[in-house]
Amino acid sequence: MALRVGVVGGGQLARMMIAPAVELGVELRVLAEDEGMSAALAATAVGDYRDAETVLAFAREVDVLTFDHEHVPQEVLAAVADAGIPVHPGAAALRFAQDKLEMRARLAELGMPQPDWAAVSGTDELQAFIDAHGGRAVVKTPRGGYDGKGVRVVSAATEAEDWFAALAEDARGGQLLVEELVDFTRELAQQVARRPSGETAVYPVVQTLQRDGVCAEVVAPAPHAGARLIEVAAQVGTAIASGLGVTGMLAVELFETTDDRILVNELAMRPHNSGHWTQDGAVTGQFEQHLRAVLDLPLGDPSPRHPWSAMVNILGGPRTDALTDRFPAAMDEHPAAKIHTYGKAPRPGRKVGHVNCAGDDLDDVVYQARAAAAFFAD
Ligand SMILES: Nc1ncnc2c1ncn2[C@@H]1O[C@H](COP(=O)(O)OP(=O)(O)OP(=O)(O)O)[C@@H](O)[C@H]1O
């Protein structure tokens, strides 16, 4: 019997599930937002993921429903679950990836290490938090943020007035999340795969570099990681995966602080940019692992294949020519670089592809990945 996985969302994460699905012989179907999206190759439907009827009709034709993004509303998820169709990650887990305030509250219950945080309803409460945290703080919209949109470092509550105004207009009302401005030496990410039966597979903790709130580079495993860091990151990732009942891939974004603490930044319950290195650098890539996990199949080995892997994002892309026009020069110069492009039109700052390199020498691997990615910049 053919296994059919339905993915809601037609972005690059859905696109990158296609290759491992073909290799395994799993049928991948995609409900894309528009024609011609990244995952158009597998798009069997185009429609609004906020519409229960649309998602239900799509879900009825597959064995399990999963996601390329976190934005499917709870009501829609409930309708699919009520129809008896398996959904992974399930609605009860996904809540905590959809809303950063719910995430903070739940992680506090689980005793996970976090930055100081508060839910604030207005500028007075926000100002009080800022004053109590050295005059600066990070304000976040709880829902719908990505790539640093919805994240603002502020030194006065007035800098978030527009967000409070927008919340007041929103019929649901609501609060903003405020966090201490963490003094971090670097950012890390811990990925864990978990299948419905409870088995987990833990990837090595990686180092991530964000520029302007957007992931730019990843090095795997995280350099200079002591046994304690590796153990704490793995424990935090596993505790969150199990504690929240996550199924599929989980990414836990972490801060390593100047005083050597590990704090949770946020969660993603799907393949994640911090795990793109696994495509070429791990025994089991995160996209294959996600398929295995949501199908409740035995998980693959998450071990690295090489001492070091580096991933460099192609952000924006060339202004006038196509990414593929740069292939001859990039491939000629960097034959060991693995180039991935997403079939997206170049636009400033947009994630349009990435380059993976792996090998024995950390500096060389990072250099090669950066140099190959640079061929696609303007
Ligand atoms: N409390 C904090 N202290 C210091 N820096 C922070 C804090 N929160 C976020 N940042 C910085 O802002 C970046 C984006 O924040 P966050 O991950 O919450 O936003 P996002 O837009 O949801 O991100 P993503 O693109 O991963 O979905 C972080 O990677 C980090 O560099």
Ligand SMILES: [Mg+2]
């Ligand atoms: Mg983030």
